[in-house]
Amino acid sequence: MILTVCFVAFFSGGLIKGVVGMGLPLTSVALMTQVIDLRIAVPLLVIPILATNFFQAIRGGNARLLISQYWPLIVPACVFTFAGVYILINVDPSLIIMTLGTVITVYALVNIFAFHVTVSQKHKVWLSPVTGTAAGLMAGMTGVIAIPTMIYFQALGLKKDLFVQALGITFFIAGIFLLLALWQRQILNLDNLPISALAMLPAMAGMFIGEKIRRFISEKRFRIGVFLFLALAGLNLVRKALF
Secondary structure, three states: OHHHHHHHHHHHHHHHHHHHOOOHHHHHHHHHOOOOOHHHHHHHOHHHHHHHHHHHHHOOOOHHHHHHHHHHHHHHHHHHHHHHHHHHHHOOHHHHHHHHHHHHHHHHHHHHOOOOOOOOHHHHHHHHHHHHHHHHHHHHHHOOOHHHHHHHHHHHOOOHHHHHHHHHHHHHHHHHHHHHHHHHOOOOOOOOHHHHHHHHHHHHHHHHHHHHHOOOOOHHHHHHHHHHHHHHHHHHHHHHHHO
């Protein structure tokens, strides 16, 4: 049962990422934490995060430009991942689950109701490190770096191709530091690293199929369906933490 849920979680996460360019850790951890502890789920995300975002990061030909523009976000995201892993180890998991569930639900509802925040480019100087810090903490605690980063890039009004590649670069680099932080704390080890590597297979398969599906379905309708699902999953995580 647990193995089936984990397989479905990674395949579904990859499928969603293939269609909309994001959502693998968000979807996978929301599903896996229905049946396994968050401290078990987070290290399983590492290799799928690295594998899927590597391909996303190198597509588009703007990697050097994006890194030069957004290193003030990427650097604190990497550094504060270690603090996030410390919180994962030392804080009551129910509090982290509640935080994760609340964040997922709010983010899903914001997207369902098409509420858009805009940020002027002149605020990048201070917003980039603030967003990076929040992203790093979320990544270390839950394996989910996406939410603060996506909101920030959306608010800046990045064009679709730049948006997708910027996410891939940020997630890939931060994913390396997530691996290091988890390994340092021995949450990721030689016992679960091979499982994380195997999890890459359904994630990559889902991503490949999702990219094919993207050509034939309305991305807008698909995104609404994804966010409805995430809202329900997030609310269920809150329920699980409370009861």
